[in-house]
Amino acid sequence: MNFETDILSVFDKKWALLTAGDKDSFNTMTVSWGGMGTIWGKPVATVYVRTSRYTHEFMDREGYFTVSFYPEEYKKTLGVLGSKSGRDMDKMNDSGLTAKEAAGTMTFEEAEVTLVCKKLFMQRLEPSNIIDKDVCKFYENDAPHDMYIGEIIDIIKKPVNKANFDDPHNELFVEEP
Ligand SMILES: Cc1cc2nc3c(=O)[nH]c(=O)nc-3n(C[C@H](O)[C@H](O)[C@H](O)COP(=O)(O)O)c2cc1C
Numbered sequence: 001m002n003f004e005t006d007i008l009s010v011f012d013k014k015w016a017l018l019t020a021g022d023k024d025s026f027n028t029m030t031v032s033w034g035g036m037g038t039i040w041g042k043p044v045a046t047v048y049v050r051t052s053r054y055t056h057e058f059m060d061r062e063g064y065f066t067v068s069f070y071p072e073e074y075k076k077t078l079g080v081l082g083s084k085s086g087r088d089m090d091k092m093n094d095s096g097l098t099a100k101e102a103a104g105t106m107t108f109e110e111a112e113v114t115l116v117c118k119k120l121f122m123q124r125l126e127p128s129n130i131i132d133k134d135v136c137k138f139y140e141n142d143a144p145h146d147m148y149i150g151e152i153i154d155i156i157k158k159p160v161n162k163a164n165f166d167d168p169h170n171e172l173f174v175e176e177p
Pocket of ligand 1: 032
């Protein structure tokens with residue numbers, strides 16, 4: 001996937017992990033709704049978290065969060081992290097991913113790209129504000145989403161190995177100055 005041109009479908013197609021907390025206490029969950037763009041003159045990532053998620057408690061409490069993207073081989077792991085709650089399992093140890101600190105918050109070694117975000121704004125997507133009735137079905141039996149907008153303060157790219165680095169067809173290829 002080309003990160004530069006597929007930006008609109010990157011959440012939908014690749015999925016991501018949303019992680020908040022510090023090394024002593026953090027949680028992660030899979031997200032496929034979200035976006036990247038600009039507001040208030042800042043580069044931002046926006047995510048939508050149902051109030052019922054364990055991760056929601058961390059998103060409310062913490063000032064920073066990460067959104068991390070993974071190679072295709074981790075899709076199954078993301079599927080598990082998106083179906084089990086950190087309330088019911090030790091996600092951090094049982095996922096097989098390797099947690100690491102990033103600017104005081106957390107991400108995972110296996111991520112190909114991590115967006116480190118500073119929380120700027122949150123607001124409930126009040127079901128009473130829905131205009132298009134097609135959207136109502138998402139809230140008939142489930143908790144509302146809270147929207148979190150975070151300023152992207154750092155983008156961490158996993159270093160590529162030398163062989164890939166030299167390949168001009170690799171999307172992470174960087175020409176040396
Ligand atoms: C592909 C996929 C995408 C998901 N996207 C979202 C999302 O954008 N927002 C959300 O609130 N939940 C989403 N979920 C559901 C949560 O990841 C799931 O409920 C998770 O178990 C919550 O974990 P937690 O209770 O430890 O926070 C998604 C699940 C999957 C499998």
